[in-house]
Amino acid sequence: MTKQMGIVRSEFIEKTGLIAQNQGIPRVAGRVLGMLLFDGDAVAFGDLARELQVSRGSISTSTRLLEDRALIKRLTKPGERQDFFQLAENPFPNMLARVQQEMARAQADIQASVAEICDSRPDVKARVQDYANLYASLSASVQKAKETL
Amino acid sequence: MTKQMGIVRSEFIEKTGLIAQNQGIPRVAGRVLGMLLFDGDAVAFGDLARELQVSRGSISTSTRLLEDRALIKRLTKPGERQDFFQLAENPFPNMLARVQQEMARAQADIQASVAEICDSRPDVKARVQDYANLYASLSASVQKAKETL
DNA sequence: TAATTCGTTCAGAATGAATTGAACGACGTC
DNA sequence: GACGTCGTTCAATTCATTCTGAACGAATTA
Numbered sequence: 550m551t552k553q554m555g556i557v558r559s560e561f562i563e564k565t566g567l568i569a570q571n572q573g574i575p576r577v578a579g580r581v582l583g584m585l586l587f588d589g590d591a592v593a594f595g596d597l598a599r600e601l602q603v604s605r606g607s608i609s610t611s612t613r614l615l616e617d618r619a620l621i622k623r624l625t626k627p628g629e630r631q632d633f634f635q636l637a638e639n640p641f642p643n644m645l646a647r648v649q650q651e652m653a654r655a656q657a658d659i660q661a662s663v664a665e666i667c668d669s670r671p672d673v674k675a676r677v678q679d680y681a682n683l684y685a686s687l688s689a690s691v692q693k694a695k696e697t698l
Numbered sequence: 699m700t701k702q703m704g705i706v707r708s709e710f711i712e713k714t715g716l717i718a719q720n721q722g723i724p725r726v727a728g729r730v731l732g733m734l735l736f737d738g739d740a741v742a743f744g745d746l747a748r749e750l751q752v753s754r755g756s757i758s759t760s761t762r763l764l765e766d767r768a769l770i771k772r773l774t775k776p777g778e779r780q781d782f783f784q785l786a787e788n789p790f791p792n793m794l795a796r797v798q799q800e801m802a803r804a805q806a807d808i809q810a811s812v813a814e815i816c817d818s819r820p821d822v823k824a825r826v827q828d829y830a831n832l833y834a835s836l837s838a839s840v841q842k843a844k845e846t847l
Numbered sequence: 848t849a850a851t852t853c854g855t856t857c858a859g860a861a862t863g864a865a866t867t868g869a870a871c872g873a874c875g876t877c
Numbered sequence: 878g879a880c881g882t883c884g885t886t887c888a889a890t891t892c893a894t895t896c897t898g899a900a901c902g903a904a905t906t907a
Contacts, residue, residue: 551814551816552814554815554816554819557811557814557815560811560814561808561811561826564807564808564811565829568804568807568808571722571800571804573720573722575894575895575896576895576896577895577896586825586826586829587822587825587826588822589821589822589825594853594854595852595853603896603897604896604897604898605853605854605855605897605898606854606855606856606857606896606897606898606899607895607896607897608854609854609855609856610855610856610895610896612854613855630852630853630904630905631852631853631854632853632854636825641828641829641831641832644832645832645836648836651720655717655720658713658717659710659713659717662706662709662710662713665700665701665706665709666703666706667700667703670703672738673736673737673738676735676736676738676785677710677735677736679790680714680735680790682790682847683790683793683794683847686843686846686847687794687797687840687843689843690839690840690842690843690846691836691839693839693842694835694836694838694839697835697839698831698832698835724864724865724866725865725866726865726866743883743884744882744883752866752867753866753867753868754867754868754883754884754885755866755867755868755869755884755885755886755887756865756866756867757884758884758885758886759865759866759885759886761884762885779874779875779882779883780882780883780884781883781884
């Protein structure tokens with residue numbers, strides 16, 4: 550017995566909400582993304598609010614966040630007053646690009662510290678450098694993952 | 699004119715606190731890790747609380763977290779009543795191992811949804827599968843980064 | 848022009864996580 | 878045995894973030 554598709558859908562949307570949250574993205578934004586990802590086609594602003602049962606203010610904020618990250622795009626339809634949203638063309642590489650940037654930023658921050666450690670403390674410098682290398686390595690790997698996709 | 703080493707050290711510790719926070723680890727835990735990373739040698743429980751200016755309860759919680767993740771190790775010294783903490787042997791691979799696990803878990807969660815999508819919706823299935831693949835790819839990359847270190 | 852409906856904004860409420868600090872049992876010292 | 882210090886625990890507090898909902902200007906319709 551296979552599960553009702555509506556159930557599968559809403560469970561998936563909840564999962565995306567939680568995963569987003571784990572990554573520092575608000576849960577509602579994650580659910581919006583999940584819904585657009587599942588449905589594929591354009592969804593009206595009002596439908597997002599109604600189906601996800603969140604305020605329109607929340608939808609406004611979330612969609613802007615997702616738009617800024619190039620994960621979704623906003624559409625308008627002639628004769629329609631509402632805005633519509635749809636998954637962007639390559640949302641996944643864009644997600645990875647951002648993760649990669651975050652890693653690179655962490656690396657740069659640490660590297661700045663390394664540069665300030667005086668040379669008479671080679672052991673300290675080495676350890677902190679190792680830490681910077683961790684993020685350098687992560688950044689590079691994510692970059693690669695992005696290209697692999 | 700080079701900066702005072704104490705300044706460099708405390709700035710570094712603050713950075714590690716913030717970076718930790720970005721990754722979902724409590725700030726205090728990040729600072730503890732930063733301090734042990736910078737200092738290299740064993741630091742007494744009481745010194746962590748005093749230097750970082752946080753409660754001993756916080757140190758207790760943070761050190762347990764870091765210990766569980768194999769990022770630091772607890773030491774005892776004969777004749778000393780306090781516990782001491784030191785950076786673990788390979789903290790960085792251990793960090794990556796955990797990140798990798800998190801990616802794998804996200805992938806598995808999504809994959810479970812994919813399996814429940816009925817075949818009469820190939821487009822939906824394909825999109826959700828792509829999403830799962832994102833995490834699969836990330837997981838693999840991080841695994842590779844870990845080996846590269 | 849009045850009445851809807853649209854999306855945005857922002858002050859405040861709600862939520863959730865981190866931190867404190869007091870209580871506690873264990874251990875060592877006097 | 879009394880006292881002091883150790884690390885842990887947990888209830889209460891603090892803090893940051895997210896979400897709501899009312900107010901608003903713009904656009905549309907009647």
